[in-house]
Amino acid sequence: MLNTRFYKVAGHVFAVKAEFAFDGMLENAGPFECPESDAGSSLIFELNIENREASADGTPAVEFVEETRQEDEGQRIVCGHTGAGESVYEFYLGSSLTGTLVCTPDYSSAKLLLEDSFPKFALNNSLMVLYALSTSKMGTALFHAAVVSHSGMGYLFLGKSGTGKSTHARLWLKYIDGCELINDDNPVVRIREDGIWVYGSPWSGKTPCYKNVALPLGGIVLLSQAPYNKIRRLEGVEAYAALVISISGKRWDRAMADSLHQTENALAKSARMYYLECLPDEAAAKICFDAVAAKTPTDAQIMAEAIRLVQSGVCVTFPVNGRSMLPFVEGGRESVVLAKPQKVKVGDVVLAFVEGSRYVVHRVIALEGESVTLMGDGNLAGVEHCTLNDVKAIATHVVGANGRRRSMDFLPRRCAAKLWVWLCPVRKWLFLPRRVCAKLRRMFKTV
Structure with a gap:
């Protein structure tokens, strides 16, 4: 008896057929099952499943010419074509062949030959490949991303494997009220007449999250690991490039590549779209949320949030700008780790509210009772004054552009900083070689 099931994902219906029961291999697709009447005459594809008997002499299920292969975390897909123009995909888990998918040129019909090893893996990967390829001309894209909902909108987190998409999604769930995980690995985005929508799917990587929901797209965030938290808007070529690396498709097929290009361009x-350089912490989630939810944080809001976290006992990595802390902290390239101050000492680098008007990250050069005097290591003259209550955080480490941490309390570094304070009258001359080199670099850039 032929078993047939229909499934609807992002409004697209497909059918799966077999002479045996396969429900146990598609439990993840259960929320997406639909009646045949939903399909009408608009099935995007039909997949027929067969069990292949093992060949004694190792003959492959299908003879084909290999075109390319993709490998990721112990999984491998080998792609090719037969002499008749059919597309072929072999799915491997480790060294085991789990199944061979043979598709018509337009991907409207396909046959899956299952091996004895890991048939569920082969079936789900076949459906995912077929779905991505058959919908590529329909303004639909299968993403490699995590998606979280908030206030009726869906937010996608993109990035290469290992970047921290799932981690960042969990940070939203933990620190931002009203969030829900929709999909952790393969959501679908579809361009409709009424806007751009994001959908859950039957494929969600290692996290079982198979929700049949549709949400207007609120924003897309490309993630990158960094020793600090910083977010900016992506537009034009940068936005397009972020999408290309995150959307599944057969890009070596010109017609399909053109269709994907149209979707990605739109x-x-x-x-x-945004680019978030971040740490795996609460501050990253909140900065990201404020940006993509159109609540662009001001510098004052960012500072207030950093101070709140420090006062609650959380260490915060904070970017430093400008040259006022040279040569010990290079603004624009390095950051400092801020912690709750326990006892402020002369020589400490602190975050303080000075002159009742602004925040600085400068070094303490004098303490008299409750009065604190600060000066930037890179400043040639001028000091700032505040009280101990105005010292909001103490810098414990400097974080380089490569993420390497250097302790501010390292004895040779504290001695060097103390000597540098004494050398204040001659700093101008000590900085002269640096200024000359910088000027020469600018001159050569303009040549």
Whole structure:
């Protein structure tokens, strides 16, 4: 008896057929099952499943010419074509062949030959490949991303494997009220007449999260690990490039590549996209949320949030700008780790509210009772004054552009800093070689 099931993902319906029961291999697709009446005459594809008997002489299930292969975390897909023009995909888990998918040129019909090893893996990967390829001309894209919902909108987190998409999604769930995980690995984005929508799917990587929901797209965030938290808007070519690396498709097929390009170009122009360099911490989640939810944080808000976290006992990595802490902290390239101050000493680098008007990250050069005097290591003259209550945090480490931490309390470094304070009258001359080199670099850039 032929068993047939219909499934609807992001409004697209497909059918799966077999002479045996396969429900146990598609439990993840249960929320997406639909009646045959939903399909009408608009099935995007039909997949027929067969069990292949093992060949004694190792003959492959299908003879084909290999075109390319993709490998990721112990999984491998080998792609090719037969002499008749059919597309072929072999799915491996470790060294085991789990199944061979043979598709018609337009991907409207396909046959899956299952091996004895890991048939569920082969079936789900076949459906995912077929779905991505058959919908590529329909303004639909299968993403490699995590998606979280908030206030009726969906937010996508993109990035290479290991970047921290799932981690950042969990940070939203933990620190931002009202969030829900929709999919952890393969959501679907579809361009409709009424806007851009994001959908859950039957494929969610290692996290079982198979929710049949549709949400207007709120924003897309490309993640990158960094020793600090910083977010900015992506537009134009940068936005397009972020999408290309995150959308599944057969890009060596010209017609399909053109269709994907149209979808990616439309998304790059219409979707709100951002680039987040971040740590895996609460501050990263909140800065990201404020940006993509159109609540662009001011410098004052960012500072207030950093101070709040420090006062609650959380260490915060804070970027330093400008040259006022040279040569010990290079603004624009290095950051400092801020912690709750326990006892402020002369020589400490602190975050303080000075002159009742602004925040600085400068060194303490004098303490008299409750009065604190500060000066930037890179400043040639001028000091700032505040009280101990105005010292909001103490810098414990400097974080380089490569993420390497250097302790501020390292004895040779404290001695060097003390000597540098004594050398204040001659700093101008000590900085002269640096200024000359910088001037020469600027001159050569203009040549």
